[in-house]
Amino acid sequence: MRIDQNFYCGNDVTHIAKQLLGKILCANIDGILTSAYIMETEAYSVKERGCHAYNYKKTNRTNIMFQKGGVAYVYLCYGIHNLFNVVTNIEGEPEAVLIRAVEPIKGVESMEQRRGSKGKSLTSGPGKLTSALGINHNHNGISLLEETIWIEEGMKFDEKEIVSTTRIGIDYAEEDALLPWRFYIRDNKYISKL
DNA sequence: GCAATGATTTACT
DNA sequence: GTAAATCATTGCC
Numbered sequence: 001m002r003i004d005q006n007f008y009c010g011n012d013v014t015h016i017a018k019q020l021l022g023k024i025l026c027a028n029i030d031g032i033l034t035s036a037y038i039m040e041t042e043a044y045s046v047k048e049r050g051c052h053a054y055n056y057k058k059t060n061r062t063n064i065m066f067q068k069g070g071v072a073y074v075y076l077c078y079g080i081h082n083l084f085n086v087v088t089n090i091e092g093e094p095e096a097v098l099i100r101a102v103e104p105i106k107g108v109e110s111m112e113q114r115r116g117s118k119g120k121s122l123t124s125g126p127g128k129l130t131s132a133l134g135i136n137h138n139h140n141g142i143s144l145l146e147e148t149i150w151i152e153e154g155m156k157f158d159e160k161e162i163v164s165t166t167r168i169g170i171d172y173a174e175e176d177a178l179l180p181w182r183f184y185i186r187d188n189k190y191i192s193k194l
Numbered sequence: 195g196c197a198a199t200g201a202t203t204t205a206c207t
Numbered sequence: 208g209t210a211a212a213t214c215a216t217t218g219c220c
Contacts, residue, residue, distance in 0.1 A: 042201075050201070061217065079214025081202050098201060127202050137215090169201055192202095 001153045005145060008069030008088050009140040013095040016088050017043040017161055018183050022155035025102055029134035034107030036133070037154055039186035040100040040191045042167050044085070046093065049173035050181075053094035064141050065094035072149055074130070074140040081127030084135050084153070086144065099184070100126045102133075103190045109157075132170060161186050168178055168193060 003023070008157055026035040044051040046065075047194075052075070053062040064073045065087050073085035073096050085096040102123045104111055111132035112118040123129040130136070135149065144150050167182045184191045 052201080059217070075201075076215060078202055078212085080212095081215080083201060085201085100201090125202070166203075167201080173201095178202055 005070040013043045017041040024152040024154040027133040036102035042098040043181040048176035082130035
């Protein structure tokens with residue numbers, strides 16, 4: 001069952017980030033259908049420095065996040081890695097959830113082929129899972145209600161199975177780097193770091 | 195037009 | 208654990 005747009009338009013990005021855990025990320029790219037459970041997310045808000053659109057800074061890159069929730073924001077980092085975000089909140093309030101790790105369900109062989117590796121290194125990181133699912137910057141700005149990339153209802157997790165902690169790789173954000181806005185499923189093999 | 199810069203990954207000490 | 212690689216995109220000149 002696909003998630004409707006109302007889900008993405010909430011004004012509490014951390015709540016949405018937690019809700020996304022256990023849901024199924026599906027992609028139909030290059031004629032190949034792949035799907036995976038979302039196991040790790042991070043929240044990004046306009047109010048903190050970790051976000052590209054911090055303080056409503058509007059550029060060609062962050063335009064996407066100013067849209068209404070329910071679109072994909074794919075950002076190319078370090079010139080190599082595609083990072084997949086889900087834009088949330090209403091138009092004009094840039095917030096997004098970064099998908100950091102997933103657990104493969106369907107199309108595993110295609111993922112292995114795309115990644116050139118297998119096992120837990122397949123999707124245990126934001127740059128890897130996009131590669132595995134076939135997501136690239138061409139998908140920047142597409143709607144999650146279309147037939148290319150979407151999210152379905154998945155597993156439900158108990159609150160106590162969800163771990164919240166500080167985010168990774170944004171040390172430059174100073175005190176905002178301490179916000180416990182990274183969420184993952186306790187004891188899951190596919191999270192990006194221990 | 196061009197220099198600066200990472201929401202990471204991978205390999206190495 | 209730490210460090211270097213790496214290159215498309217961004218933002219400023």
